[in-house]
Amino acid sequence: MSDMTLDISQTRPVPFGRLTAVEIRKMADTRAGVWLLGLTVLVTAAFMIIFFLVADSEDRILGNFIGIAATPQGFVLPVLGILLITSEWGQRTAMVTFALEPSRAKVIASKVVAALILGLGAFVAAIALGSLGTLVGGADGGFDNLKVTTFLLFLGLQILGILQGLAYGLIFLNTPAAIVTYFVLPIASSIIFAVVPALQDSAPWVDLGTAQEPLFELGSGGELTGDQLAHLGTTALIWILLPFVIGLARVMRAELK
């Protein structure tokens, strides 16, 4: 130890999987984190129970249960994505996190993967709760006619929401600003595109809400048309990928306080 150089030849870099596991741990080791994760499941369950109580018995099929879970999870999961980024700045732990892993791209990537894993967890929880509802009081044949696309679309929607949350978190590095923008901006956009007649034709291409509408209407059946998929693609590019890239560029260059 007494010479002037550090021997780093025997040290392995922090493995990506370990970093991701730590990010998930950090989401669940505070009361706020536990509440948010618990809330995701509770709110999903609550919506399903309400649906269970109001729906006709023949509508109580798994596909519908999953569909009903999309709304509450679409609210909560993006907030989870936002917090995964912004809590590091709000609580100033970014200094510690990035001192232990100076590769900023690697840290952000591990946060993205951690968020996706948590989203996948919410997806599994939704299926589990939905299956339970269907088993307990569902229609006869509630598990019939299941389509893989129903699940994929649901999962896709969740993932888009999480990524959008991450992107806004990266841009603002501030929890309230990111959350407010996440919820207000799409509404403002939808209003503008609905009100201004000249914009109405381009709405599905630019407005996230308009483009995602078909996803919510699919329910247990139906397929997306090629056009609708293209709409989803361009809006995801504008509303999710672009903010993500801008936010990432900001974090890569910023001074971490």
Place this chain on the structure above:
Amino acid sequence: MIDVTGLTKSYGGFLAVDDISFRCQPGRVTGFLGPNGAGKTTTMRVMVGLTPATRGDVRIGGHRYQDIPNPGTHVGVLLDASAQHAGRTGREVLMVGAKTMGLPESRVDEMLELVSLSQTEAKRRLRNYSLGMRQRLGIAHALLGDPSVLILDEPANGLDPAGIRWMRDLLKHYADRGGTVLLSSHLLNEVELIADDMILIGRGKIVAEGTKKALLAERSTGTLVTAVDNEALSTALAGAGLTVHAAGDGLRVEAEPLQVGQVAADQRLVLAELRPAGGGLESLFLELTSDSQRDDLTEPIEPQGAPA
């Protein structure tokens, strides 16, 4: 072990750190001393890659910090003891660090014991920690990966005198085993207690550096002495070939206290006070940073009228 070369960091037109170079040796505790806003924290943040340098270079053991794999196992960093999630328990803060570095859980308990945080305290959330407890936890976090270099920003801030002594012993042992320590402080007596080498910084520039002993010796300005009969003492000292100046109630002599005491004893003169002039490093610190102090200490502080 830590080499800073021509480091400059500017924010717009403001030079937070202005072309500084220094080196921290292994086996020694280097104190980084300066008034608030002198550039200590900025320098340390550049060292660990959190702040990009405008110019210049920092190498730790020959490497850029960003190039050190699993850096926590080589360089222990404490930049701000309060920069931890208020909702995590002390133990969990260490667990997150240990998991990231790939260390066993037993290491967390070892470190808690090292910094004298009890298991009960470790289960409390950080919002309930005093600053002193946060500093201890921060030190534990920095030492988790058994690093050979420590970079600590104001680690003694918030510690009581016993805590400062504890930290001195801890860092001294660490350095004795060959570790390199750089610690900053804006309080002179902290650094005076803990450090072997000192770097004084003011307004982004290094104003003095060297071993604590050398810096003290250089600044020695003789002895202050007060006798019951100053006149007789003055004559006796001049007779012994020493240069004597009047100073306040007594005399300032350009000699060591021992010489002055000997002369007084020989002449059977009664002394009321005998001490080295200059007040240790304090006058050095104030003098060297005087033009970078926010408060002008040469003017007596007058009470100001009530602000409008």
